[in-house]
Amino acid sequence: MGNAPFSSFSILPQDLAARIGTPGAPLLLDVRRPPRFAESTHLLAGAQHCTPEGLARLAASAPPCEAVAYCVYGHAVSQEAAAMLRQAGWNARFLAGGFEGGEPGADTPEDLARWRAVRPLAVRKRTDLGVDGSTASRWVTRARPRIDRVACPWLVRRFIDPRAEFFYVEAAQVLAEAQRLGAVAFDAPNAPITHDGPWCSFDALLAAFELQADPALAALARIVRAADTDAVQAPQAAGLLAVSLGLSQLHAGRDLAMLSAAMPVYDALYAWCRLEVQGVQERQGWTPEAVRA
Known part of the structure; x- marks a missing residue:
């Protein structure tokens, strides 16, 4: 038909x-x-x-x-x-x-x-992790997030599973809680999604779900990696780190509230990355002559 x-x-x-x-x-x-x-x-x-x-x-x-x-x-x-x-x-x-x-x-x-x-x-589809689009997924990581443990949930909710549920627990409890909740552990030692050498958990998540095909996500990954590990240089990383540290102070002890507050930050960074990879490079400048005109 x-x-x-x-x-x-x-x-x-x-x-x-x-x-x-x-x-x-x-x-x-x-x-x-x-x-x-x-x-x-x-x-x-x-x-x-x-x-x-x-x-x-x-x-x-x-x-x-x-x-x-x-x-x-x-x-x-x-x-x-x-x-x-x-x-x-x-x-x-x-x-x-x-x-x-x-x-x-x-x-x-x-x-x-x-x-x-x-x-x-x-x-x-990652049926081995229980993430294949058929049911809402669960994810668990360490408490008091700053960069990776916010960037990864953003990536999950925007590209992998908008229905996903997140849990922040003490580091020693991550793997046990993942088993109890039927959740995917991430950004923790021995978790299926975590750091690997110079690569951060955001990189691991991109690879696990084969999302590197999006050049804007690859550009965003470089910024996240630079802010989270200081292993590479990206001029935008300092700003992301500053905003993330500020949000962690504003929402101290309320990890899910911090995640909600940070979602628009990553939305904006991803939108900027899409413009960059398309060759649209906007720069801000002070031009008094134009303002007076």
């Missing part, structure tokens, strides 16, 4: 790609049927899996919002999912071309080329 009947309710891959990882990203629903979802090693960054049969329950249990549904090729499954959500009052669209960017032989060569020119960022 092609896209024509629902074309006015589609979103192009490049338009979705521009919004992934931003605070205004739509709810992204992977509606591939269970066999196709299970055989795939990846899902789109920030997506959650919802079977077509589970959409009615989702629509009834959550307030209507902007959503994008995608299936394998962007044909019947995601189109019908978006239509059902719209009937429930949601602002819902489907991803043109789906996860694969269209189906050769069913979609035109022109559409295939257009849909595959710029693809939305995908994330590797």
